[in-house]
Amino acid sequence: MRNGMSDFATQARELIATAGGPMKPGQKLKGYFWSLSVQTGLSVRTIRAAWAGQQLSRRTADVLREAQGRHEAEQLAVRLETLAHSLSKTDADFHRTEIDALIRAVRALRGLDRPRTDGDLRNER
Helix, strand or coil: CECCECHHHHHHHHHHHHHHCCCCCCCCHHHHHHHHHHHHCCCHHHHHHHHCCCCCCHHHHHHHHHHHHHHHHHHHHHHHHHHHHHHHHHHCCCCHHHHHHHHHHHHHHCCCCCCCCHHHHHHCC
């Protein structure tokens, strides 16, 4: 145990922190839990319990891992977008193939290249 926290509690906090991304400057933990709740559909109570080291249900862990994956995909998309922009500023004609590939990758990471389904429309409400 580190600082009195079990490895399980530490892992749960790391999962929540990566799923929710960095806290905004001045944001309190309560607001962070609320925004993660809105993002994942989990209750604030469930997130707070996980943060406190209580046992996670399989569904909660899956939802948090999915949110973690979305957050990591968005971070990668931003990096690739920055690289594509830099290449276009350097010599867009020379780097056209790479720029187009980077833009396709960004669109794929953000889910913009896949056809929409009824399930997608229900999840936006």
